[in-house]
Amino acid sequence: MIAPRMSLVLGLVAFMFALLGHPAVAQGLPTPTTSKPVEVRGSSHWDFTSHITGRTYRVFIAVPDGPAPDEGFAAIYVLDGNSSFLTARDAVRAQSAFAEIRPAVVVGIGYPSEDGMEILKTRNKDLTTPITQEVLSRMPPNPGLSVENTGGVDDFLRVIELEIKPLVAKMAPVNPKDQSLVGHSLGGLTVVRALFTEPDAFRTFVASSPSLFWNDTAVLKDEAQFMRRLSEGRIAPRVMIAVGALEGDRLLFRTGAAPMTQAEVDETIATVRMVANARGLGERLAQAKGPAGYHARSVVFEGESHLSVIPAVISRAVSFALSVDGDGPPARKPAAN
Numbered sequence: 001m002i003a004p005r006m007s008l009v010l011g012l013v014a015f016m017f018a019l020l021g022h023p024a025v026a027q028g029l030p031t032p033t034t035s036k037p038v039e040v041r042g043s044s045h046w047d048f049t050s051h052i053t054g055r056t057y058r059v060f061i062a063v064p065d066g067p068a069p070d071e072g073f074a075a076i077y078v079l080d081g082n083s084s085f086l087t088a089r090d091a092v093r094a095q096s097a098f099a100e101i102r103p104a105v106v107v108g109i110g111y112p113s114e115d116g117m118e119i120l121k122t123r124n125k126d127l128t129t130p131i132t133q134e135v136l137s138r139m140p141p142n143p144g145l146s147v148e149n150t151g152g153v154d155d156f157l158r159v160i161e162l163e164i165k166p167l168v169a170k171m172a173p174v175n176p177k178d179q180s181l182v183g184h185s186l187g188g189l190t191v192v193r194a195l196f197t198e199p200d201a202f203r204t205f206v207a208s209s210p211s212l213f214w215n216d217t218a219v220l221k222d223e224a225q226f227m228r229r230l231s232e233g234r235i236a237p238r239v240m241i242a243v244g245a246l247e248g249d250r251l252l253f254r255t256g257a258a259p260m261t262q263a264e265v266d267e268t269i270a271t272v273r274m275v276a277n278a279r280g281l282g283e284r285l286a287q288a289k290g291p292a293g294y295h296a297r298s299v300v301f302e303g304e305s306h307l308s309v310i311p312a313v314i315s316r317a318v319s320f321a322l323s324v325d326g327d328g329p330p331a332r333k334p335a336a337n
Contacts, residue, residue: 043089047112048167050159053152055126059164060085060108063172064096072175074104074322075168077160077202078314079127079187081108082119087311088182091318101322105172109164117143125149126156127186129193131215139214140268141260153193161201180204180321184310186211189219192281195239196222199229204238206317209247209306212277220281227288236293240320241282244309245302248275275300 043062050057060081064073078088085108096103111122121144130151131139139145160181168174181202183191188210195205196219212219229235248269260268282298297320301312 040086040089045108048163050163052159052163053126053155055122056112057159057164058082058110058112059167060089060106060110061168061171062089062092062106064092064103064105066103068173069175071178072173074102074178074180075107075172075174076104076180076182076318076321077107077109077164079109079181079183079190080119080123081110082113083110083116084108084182084184084310084314085110087314088318091311091315092322095315095318096322101319104318104322105168105174107164107168109160120144121149123186125152126159127153127183127190129153129189129215129218135215138271140271141264153190154197156190157194157198157201161198178203180206180317182206182208182314182317182321183210184208184313185306186214188278189214192219193222195237196226199226199235199237202237204240204321206240206242206313206320207278208313208317209243209274209309210241210278210281211272211274212281213272213274217277223281223284230288230290230294233291236291238294238321239285239296240299240317241278241285241297242299242301242309242313242316243275243278243282244304244306244312245275245300246305247309248273249305274306 040062042065043060045058045060047056047058049055058081062085076088076092078084085106088108089106092101092104092106095101111119113119113122120142124142124145128150131147133147136145136147136150165174165176165179169176179202181191181194181204183189183206185208188207189212191205191207192210192212194201195207199205226235279298279300282296285296286298288294288296299313299316301309304312
């Protein structure tokens with residue numbers, strides 16, 4: 001009788017001989033063809049220098065296949081387009097492929113740079129309201145943050161409205177009454193600023209982890225006026241405020257480009273109050289009464305941090321903005337027997 005250990009050794013030897021006899025092993029790995037850049041079908045980007053800000057922007061655009069509806073395609077504008085455009089584009093294509101949502105033109109607004117750190121510095125100007133040095137000194141660390149490099153959000157919203165939207169309309173048939181704005185973090189702050197000051201500029205506003213703490217929550221000063229216009233029936237936007245539950249977790253929260261000590265993390269959490277601020281605004285908007293067409297949702301994504309929540313919010317934003325019956329996939333009729 002062969003001992004168990006000897007039996008195992010003989011088995012391994014037999015396995016190795018069998019493997020060597022396999023064509024893939026005997027002949028080596030297959031030779032790949034020459035690598036080529038990945039092309040995103042139906043998508044392109046172009047750069048332009050704004051007459052309003054003097055800054056250069058890169059605009060990414062994806063147009064649906066097939067003919068547009070008579071009223072034109074819906075359009076969804078995504079801030080931080082360098083990092084978020086492809087996520088939004090794929091979410092729209094996947095969900096519209098099975099008619100869960102309407103097809104839409106996806107527009108990402110970014111900058112002509114491949115340097116992530118440079119983009120972070122550049123976006124500070126466009127995505128913030130003005131701030132004083134004293135208040136700025138109490139803000140969480142952020143690359144390139146200075147009084148001079150902040151405070152341009154209203155001009156940036158004018159760039160979108162007066163320059164980017166008309167350029168997009170020349171490239172694709174767009175329904176001006178069915179457009180959405182999506183932004184994360186400072187981009188979320190920008191969405192809230194647009195909602196409170198220009199609620200007719202878009203049909204749907206999605207603010208992901210909005211930096212409401214910025215400048216001692218100055219953006220909320222316009223909330224009362226917004227609520228008044230809403231109660232008077234003068235406006236009827238659709239709104240979603242979202243945040244990741246772990247953005248308030250002191251053990252998991254991290255922000256900025258440089259490593260932070262736990263003391264710095266704790267101080268930042270106490271300053272930004274990301275989850276509490278977002279949940280509070282979302283609940284106030286959801287409880288507000290408005291005319292027909294007004295709809296607001298507050299969403300807290302369990303298990304998601306400030307960064308991991310981004311694709312989750314984009315997927316939900318696409319469904320919220322573009323679904324056939326207004327909030328998620330349409331109910332399907334049971335199949336006939």
